[in-house]
Amino acid sequence: MAGKRSARLPSGALGAVRMSAGQWVATAVTVLAIIASLGAYGWYASLWGNITTTQVDTDQWDRPDNVAGVKNILVLGSDVRSGENAEYGDAEGERPDTMLIASLNIDSGAATLVNLPRDLLVDLPACEPAEDYQGMDAHSGMFNSAMTFGGVACQWKAVEHVTGVHLDHFLMLDFSGFIDMVDALGGVEMCVPEPIDDPKAHLELEAGEQTLDGEDSLGYVRSRYAQGDGSDLSRIGRQQEFMGAMLREVLDSEVMTSPPTITNFVGAVTDSITTDEDLSVDTMSEIAMAMREVELDRVQFVTVPNGLHPANENRIILDEQPAADLFERINEGADMTGSDGSDETSGDGAEAPExxxxxxxxxxxxxxxxxxxxxxxxxxxxxxxxxxxxxxxxxxxxxxxxxxxxxxxxxxxxxxxxxxxxxxxxxxxxxxxxxxxxxxxxxxxxxxxxxxDPDSAISEELDGATAEEEGQDAC
Structure with missing residues (x-):
């Protein structure tokens, strides 16, 4: 009896494994947990003191219920075009260039990173005026625009409103810090499949395997119109490739056993991060204890299901039911990596094949x-x-x-x-x-x-994959 399988269209002639989600800023979440697990609590705590914190009053709105054993962190890539970041663009205002939910399963030590494309048009909630922010009425708009009108609190509220996912904390990383992170590692080895010349991203690269420094790495993850089809989703794929390469660089034994490299890298991370006041050393240590032996195959990446906006081909909208299914699984605390090490069985009770x-x-x-x-x-x-x-x-x-x-x-x-x-x-x-x-x-x-594992089925349907697989395509 023949059984029809649903088809997906991978990129490339062979369709080698690719990520469709996640962003480079998620490195900050994973790296902080890894470094905290090294055991030097006092040293880590002193570095944590470099981080900028801000107060977010989440009691201002009705919130989804939190999930026991799970920490959901809103991760933002800052697009503030002032100070050190001014040279990376001309736009004014504050908006996250990158936005995702990092769902960390404390019980299993797994992480699911859900990318929220900035080109998503969603129904935004109203936000009250606050210091330096004019506030906004409820309206349909770009997902990342809430921050422009109401700061981090408004963006936090918008993400909870749209996804129904309870956010425990937020973490924001700026552009200049990203450059310092890469340079602290001595660069990141990447396969650049074709030459790139993108003046908007200050990027010019030859094709082939090469080590990118901080400036070139930032250009690579921000480049949009000179690569692929010019869409934000296409850029997300390249950003995910880079993040996988960077995570492997961080977890490399030579890096993890080099105190100067670790100190410089974590210093670059903490110097460029802003968090809510409640994301403390103790909280990060709790996460670190759960992820102290984190493996790349336990870090799962997906992009929220989406489709083209019917009236604007430059914008996308949520694919409502698949997106709702994904957010429900996060609220259930599901480990979507499917690699918890437990004994799996097939539907008839027999041990599932490997x-x-x-x-x-x-x-x-x-x-x-x-x-x-x-x-x-x-x-x-x-x-x-x-x-x-x-x-x-x-x-x-x-x-x-x-x-x-x-x-x-x-x-x-x-x-x-x-x-x-x-x-x-x-x-x-x-x-x-x-x-x-x-x-x-x-x-x-x-x-x-x-x-x-049936818990992994939804991430498979979303074309998700793990950090271990990312960036393994040959040049």
Missing amino acids: PSDISIDVLNNTNIEGLASEVEVVLTGADYTVASTGNPQERLPEATTVYHTAGDEASAELLADYIGQARTEEVQSLDQTLELVIGADWQGIAGNGGAS
Whole structure:
């Protein structure tokens, strides 16, 4: 019996694993937790004293309920065009250039970072006038514009109003601090797929593998019109690639065991951060204890589901039901990385299969020469065992199909989920666990990570992935 899988359209000929969400500013959340876990509490506390704090009166509005065991932090990338940041743009006013919710599961030590694109048009709540802010009436507007009218408190209120997610804290990082963070690491190694010349972002780069310093890194994550399709969503993908590379740089053993590097890096982070007054050393230490052995595959990235605005192709709107499902899972405290280390079972009570348990014959039924070998590389990297590659002789489907024998349905579903657009079909016998025949409908591998945990299903549907996978595409 054939089963149709839902299709997604990955970028690139092979559709290698890519992030669709998250932002470089989330590095601050993860890094502070990692550094706090090193044990030098007094040293960390002294650095924490460098951080600017501001009071946010969240009692001014009706709020969603908080979630036990979960800390939700509103993370903002500051776009204040004054002082040190003036050279990075000409616009006046205060608005977050980047905005996301970092949902930290204290019980499991996992993190889900939900990107909120700045081009989202949403129904904003009213905000009262405050010092230096004129306030605003309820209206439909850009998601990040609330900060312009009412400061951090208004932006906080707007995010809770739109998402229904209780925010425990906020954290804002400015542009100049980002440059210092990268330079403290000695730069970040990145693959630049094609030459970039973007005067607006002060960026000119050759194609290829290279180490970006702070200035070039900022230009790379801010560049929009000279790369991709010029959209904010396209830029989000590049920002996510950079963040994955930066996180790996931070977690590199040479960095973590170098006191001068750690001191300079954490100093750069704390010098450039503004938080609410309640985000204390004790609170960060609580988070750090839960994330003291954080692995990159426990940091999940998704972009809130969205679609084009029907009347303005330069703006996007929420895809209401999928977005509501995502926010509900956050409110449930779900670990969406699907890697909590617990014993997983399939629907019939049997132990769920792992990629390492599955052997596959990969057969190419397209006119793309060498495609089976390319797919072999990706599947092997995802821990599947590829027994052979070639062209099919017996089964010649037009649609990409995963063949399995009776009893191996779960393995077939796991591989089909990983591919993203494959069908499954039972046959009488096979040489290996599965036979993958690539058909004419091939769109590449979506790269769901192969997680069997139902808690991870929603992030897979949103094309989410982990920091461990990010930035692993070859130049």
